Amino acid sequence: MNVLVIDEDFPHPTNTGKRLRTYNLLSRLQASHTIHYVFHGNQVELPGCPNIRCHPIDKAFTPKRGLRFYAELLGNLVSSKPYIVSRHYSEPMMGKVNDILHENEIDLIHCEWTPYTENIRSLLGVYPTILSTHNVESQIWGRYFENEGNLLKKAYIYLQWKKMAAYEKDVAGRYDHVVCVSDNDAEFFSRHAPAGRVSVVPNGVDEVYFSPRGGKQKQGNLVFTGSMDWRPNQDAVSYFVEEIFPLIRERNPEAQFYVVGRYPPEGLKAQWEQTEGVTVTGIVDDVRGYIEDAAVYIVPLRIGGGSRLKILEALSMEKVVVSTRVGAEGLALEDHIHLLLRDDPALFASCVTDILASGKEYAGIAREGRQQVLETYTWDSISTVLDAAWHKAARSRRGA
Structure with a gap:
């Protein structure tokens, strides 16, 4: 046609x-x-x-x-x-x-x-x-x-x-x-x-491009990827930095949070980086290195619609994902099977710190997440x- x-x-x-x-x-x-x-x-x-x-x-x-x-x-x-x-x-x-x-x-x-x-x-x-x-x-x-x-x-x-x-x-x-x-x-x-x-x-998702790379993750690293000129992503990062990340740092003082994506507003970037352990990269040539380094991929979205490609990319790379329910909305993914869903800030933080403390126990969830991507989302x-x-x-x- x-x-x-x-x-x-x-x-x-x-x-x-x-x-x-x-x-x-x-x-x-x-x-x-x-x-x-x-x-x-x-x-x-x-x-x-x-x-x-x-x-x-x-x-x-x-x-x-x-x-x-x-x-x-x-x-x-x-x-x-x-x-x-x-x-x-x-x-x-x-x-x-x-x-x-x-x-x-x-x-x-x-x-x-x-x-x-x-x-x-x-x-x-x-x-x-x-x-x-x-x-x-x-x-x-x-x-x-x-x-x-x-x-x-x-x-x-x-x-x-x-x-x-x-x-x-x-x-x-x-x-x-x-x-x-x-x-x-x-x-x-x-x-x-x-x-x-x-x-x-x-x-x-491109399941070949976003595939596990076999590198060693950095145990305290958390990552969020997305276009930072989009308001729902800005709200998600502000919410995480203000209400969740401080709770994680109380239990894991060495935890680092990377915000990776194009065009973060300068005012918000400065505001977020006032919190110790937060790095805002701006645009990068390849997000996969940041995802590979992360012990946990986080999706703290409160605003949005449709479905999030960022989750599919992280799952395709066999990462453990912690998300709000809004963040995972629209995807055929189940809590505790393919990823972990937490809406309350304290529960979100507790879930992340549990993974940082005993990541190997969550490897099965990461494998199931990638398998679901391969079966449903290519x-x-x-x-x-x-x-x-x-x-x-x-x-x-x-x-x-």
């Missing part, structure tokens, strides 16, 4: 969870499809993907600071659409999409992120379309609301939450098919889309599920 994909940005380098998912799925699907890839950026070739034709679009997004940004936030108060949708609306992208449709026989339009629906809204119901949801975005906003202490911010977040929920409910039924990363997300979208139009295409097997969803969406419109 000829497939037109609309996305937020270029999926390479694969240094975010969204980019990892997009690249690993499309790089496999392009072996049997021709893909026209429209995105904001300037790259002209996606590495290893000869059948993906790149169509970059220039767009200068307002930096998330300064008077102009806050003016945009204020102006959004009178809009029925959430700010995240208005921010990504792009007339140049709409023009590029129309040019491609005019010049090519397109069998399917694939929207890679819910807010980008606005750029193809007029095509829904005209061409076969499929929406790829990485999260239930309104669920994330709801969790922002629950965890925000500033009353003014809380009120604004509440409005965004409700606008996003209304937007997701509206667009879900307009697509010929919707794919979600987890059963939890699929349950939400199934309530707002016609029967049979929602399926699960889970997140995955990109090769997952890409066939998305391929089937593509064909189903294309057939549904042709038969309409």
Whole structure:
């Protein structure tokens, strides 16, 4: 098929969870499809993907600071659409999409992120379309609301939450098919889309790249990896540093916590590193060394949706993972079998210190975690599920 994909940005380098998912799925699907890839950026070739034709679009997004940004936030108060949708609306992208449709026989339009629906809204119901949801975005906003202490911010977040929920409910039924990363997300979208139009295409991992390396771990090392310009990850690290890590250091004074990921805000980095034993690396060439060194991989998320690729990467490397239930949400993983789930700060800390004291006793959990990844979460097997969803969406419109 000829497939037109609309996305937020270029999926390479694969240094975010969204980019990892997009690249690993499309790089496999392009072996049997021709893909026209429209995105904001300037790259002209996606590495290893000869059948993906790149169509970059220039767009200068307002930096998330300064008077102009806050003016945009204020102006959004009178809009029925959430700010995240208005921010990504792009007339140049709409023009590029129309040019491609005019010049090519397109069998399917694939929207890679819910807010980008606005750029193809007029095509829904005209061409076969499929929406790829990485999260239930309104669920994330709801969790922002629950965890925000500033009353003014809380009120604004509440409005965004409700606008996003209304937007997701509206667009879900307009697509010929919707794919979600987890059963939890699929349950939400199934309530707002016609029967049979929602399926699960889970997140995955490159099980060869993220494999046990045989190195000796550093017994007191803890690690968290993720894009540190994403608010849920910032909240997770703040929560861990403020409420959990001090309890761990009481029992293990030599414990070290590494925060590994791109673009940590300077203010938060300085704040976190005021706590003894905390190191914030910023972007690194290869996260695997940090994961390999760790005695425990931690996922203290309180905000989020979809499912976490970071857990799959750690499990694939046969590491013991301690996570909140929100952190492991959407993955077919069981407490005490594949990983350890703790929500209370004291219980989280106690679990980590028990592992540091007697790590060999938890090696079986690490092995079971990797085995579950191999059986359920490889990109090769997952890409066939998305391929089937593509064909189903294309057939549904042709038969309409």
